[in-house]
Amino acid sequence: MRPTEIWAEIHRKNGSYILYRKPGEREFVFSELEEITSFSSAEFVVCSFDSQIKKAYSAKQSFVITNEDLKSDDSPIYSEFGLQEIPQNTSRETYVKQVQEAVAEIKKGAFEKVVLSRRFYSNGISPELKTLLLNLPQSDSLSYVFCDSQYGLWAGVTPEVLMRWKNGVVSGMALAGTRVEGEWNEKEYQEQKTVSDYLKNEFEKYSVRNIEVSEVQTKRAGILEHLCSEVRGEIDSDTVLNLLDQLHPTPALGGFPKMETMRFIENTEHFNRELYGGYLAFKETDLLEAFVNIRCMRIYREGIVQFAGAGINSGSDAEKEWLETENKLRVLGQVVVGC
Helix, strand or coil: CCHHHHHHHHHHCCCCEEEEECCCCCCEEEEEEEEECCCCCCCEEEECCCCCCEEEEEEEEEEEECHHHHHHCCCCCCCCCCCCCCCCCCCHHHHHHHHHHHHHHHHCCCCCEEEEEEEEEEECCCCCHHHHHHHCCCCCCEEEEEEECCCEEEEEEECCEEEEEECCEEEEEEEEEEECCCCCCHHHHHHHHHHHHHHHHHHHHCCCEEEEECCCEEEEECCEEEEEEEEEEECCHHHHHHHHHHHCCCCCCCEECHHHHHHHHHHHHCCCCCCCCCEEEEEECCEEEEEECCCEEEECCCEEEEEEEEEECCCCCHHHHHHHHHHHHHHHHHHHCCC
16 A cells, blocks of 8 residues: 555544654654553653643554655545534634733733633635645644544644753753744743743753753744744753653743643633644654644634634733734645645
8 A cells, every 4th residue: 555545544544643744854754643651652742732631652653655645646635523513713802802901910910921822713624634734834843734533633834842852952942922024022022031031940940951041043934933042951861751741831832920821821712722732742762852733723524723822921912912813823824725
C-alpha cells in the first residue's frame, strides 16, 4: 500500500495518528498512535489548555509522506467526525466587552495580563486533508493534522515552542505581541516581557542552571509578526516533564498570575478551549519538543471551528484586540480556501 493509502485506512477506522512537519523540514511524518499510561515512555503527548485532557502515546508505525505522495493520490480524505451541536461564535460586541472588563480588572490590580480567546465556526467548510497539508505554508512552524477518536480531528500551523530540551539544555520561547505592519509599541513590549519574566522565574524555581535570556527579536509567522525571546539553561532529564507541566500554560496563552487569570478566563469566555492553547509534545531519548497549539482548528464533516486569542494588559484597546484575533483567524482561513 502507498503511504497515503495506509493513512486513509487508519483515518476511516477513526484510529489515532499525527501527521506533522517540524520547523525547517520539507516532508511530513505520519505516526499511527497507541495510547499508553506512562508519560515517561511516551513518544507523543497531547495536552489541553486547562490540562484536563492529557494523553501519552507510543508510535505503532511511522513513515514519511512526501508532497509527491499527497499530489499523486487523488482519493479524498475528509473528516469523519460529526457535530453534536452548532458552536456559538463569539460576537464582536461580546469580545470587546470582555476585553474592557479584563482591562478594568487589571487596572484594579486583580492580575497583570490575561489572554482572551474567541472561536469562529464556519459552516459548510470541511477541507480535504491532503490538499490542506499541501496548502500549509513551509515555514519556521510546526504544521500538523492530529486525530484521536475521543478528541476529534485537529489541524494547525504553530510558530510557538513551549519548551525544548536536548542533551541537558532546556529552552522556552517567550512569544507575544502581534502585528501585521507598523511599529511595536509599549503595550506589546510589556506583553512579551511578562512571558519572558515568567519563564525565567519558573526556570529558577526548578533549579535550571546557567540561565540566559536572549535579546527580543521580531519573529515572522505567515502574515503576522510577533515579539520573541528565548530563555535557556541546563537541567537534568528526570525533571524535564515536571518543568513542562509547571510552565503550561504560560502567560502567552493564559495570563499572569496563573490561577487568577485561569479563573477569569473560565468565567468570561463561556466555551471550552479544548486543545487550543494546549501543547503537542514529541519525545525521543535525549530530545523533547513541545509546541503550543495556536493557529489551529477542529475539523468536522459539517464545518470547522477556529480559535484565536489576544493578550490583554493595561494598555489594551478593545477594538484593536478584536482586529488582532481577526488577523490570526485569517492565517488558517486562507489555507482552507480551495481545499
